[in-house]
Amino acid sequence: MSRAPEFIVLTDAAARAVSGTNSRHAALIEDAFGVLVETPGGGVQLSGDSKSRGMAKRAIQSLASRADQGLEINEADVRVAIGQARIGSGAAPGGLPVGRRGQVAPKTPAQARYLKALTDHPLVFGLGPAGTGKTFLAVAHGAGLLLRGEVDRLIVSRPAVEAGERLGFLPGDLSEKVDPYMAPVWEALTDIMGVDQFRRRREKGEIELAPIAFMRGRTLSQAFVIVDEAQNATRLQMKMVLTRLGEGARMAVTGDPSQVDLVNARDSGLAHAVSLLDGVEGVGVARFAAEDVVRHPLVERIVRAYEADAAMNGRPD
Incomplete structure (x- = not known):
């Protein structure tokens, strides 16, 4: 040659x-x-x-x-x-105009498919290991919709497993109780929108960060809803939050089914919901693998090592 x-x-x-x-x-x-x-x-x-x-x-x-x-x-x-x-896949196509970053572009074909699913479907599940951009891209997509006036609110929810959802026992107002569990989302939003704009919109109620327990009994209309770390939501919680969707609402549900922190892992609502809803009209499912990890290269090797161990010992990954 x-x-x-x-x-x-x-x-x-x-x-x-x-x-x-x-x-x-x-x-x-x-x-x-x-x-x-x-x-x-x-x-x-x-x-x-x-x-x-x-x-x-x-x-x-x-x-x-x-x-x-x-x-x-x-x-x-x-x-x-x-x-x-x-x-031989080349560059992942597409990009997402949003906030002070100007454009958030997919870094892998899987991320490009995920962004397309978020555009095409009112309900999207993003499944895969840490570091694949599931949450960040969902936040970027939702922030873009909010900044362009396509939705009135951006609502982000996570199951507060560490607190057993008993946040009422913690000191402070709701924001002070919730912020420790929302830190990764808070960081993504401030990165995309800037600290000042994030604070202004949060104070106006256009951005809401809340544990899943605080979603009960609500109808979420004209909103983009992100359910993060959804593998730690129970089946009942998952059904509850999925049925909160109101007129003009869209939802992204993200998580890693292999990283369940619940006492009874079989009670996780994420894999159960996907098994029921995959293929239903209006529902998109985007799956990420170890090769889609875009953090430190060591993270991909860590993910692969755990996957190999799970396969060798007959445990679900």
Whole structure:
């Protein structure tokens, strides 16, 4: 195979993103494909055999496309692009205009399918391991709907398993009781919307964070509802929250069926609800796997190790 260098013309922003700080991104691409990546100006020069160059080129073009959209490129993005280039999937299409980030783009094909499901269906289940973007993308989608005036409220609910749903015994008002359990969602919303806008909209009642126990007896109309960590909702809680949907409402239910914290894992309502509703008109189900993890690369290896252990010992994953 030919080892003649290949030059890929890129914008300055894309070339900087591909190179990364102290050429860290370029080094990751070199290690992954056994190529030499150089940035002499005006683009990237690749040296190596043609097959390796082809895969590296796909990864570089994926990163360049994201950079040209004004999106920040970090090491997680580089590793995702490398993984997709290896399997020939290329860049995940689509993007989500929202808040101060400008656009939140899917980093894997599974994330792209998830975003499409959120657009196409009033009820979507997002299932998979930690670090796959299930909650963040649901929050981004809901924040976008709220900012564009397509819904009146964004409601996020989680089962407060650690408190046994007995939040009334904790000191403080509802916000002070709830915030410790909503920290991951709070962080996602402030990242997307900014602290000031998040606070203003929360004070106006446009954003509500509440445990599932506080959803009983309500009808949620013209709202986007996110039920996070839903594997820790009981079957009765899941039925209750799913039937809260009112006129103009949409809902995303996210969780990892393999990480149930309930005393009786069989009482988890997430897998049960999916088994009943998968295939029902208006319901979408998006599934993520270990290869969709976009956190630290070690997280994917941890997830795979636990999956292998569960398979070896005959436990459900």
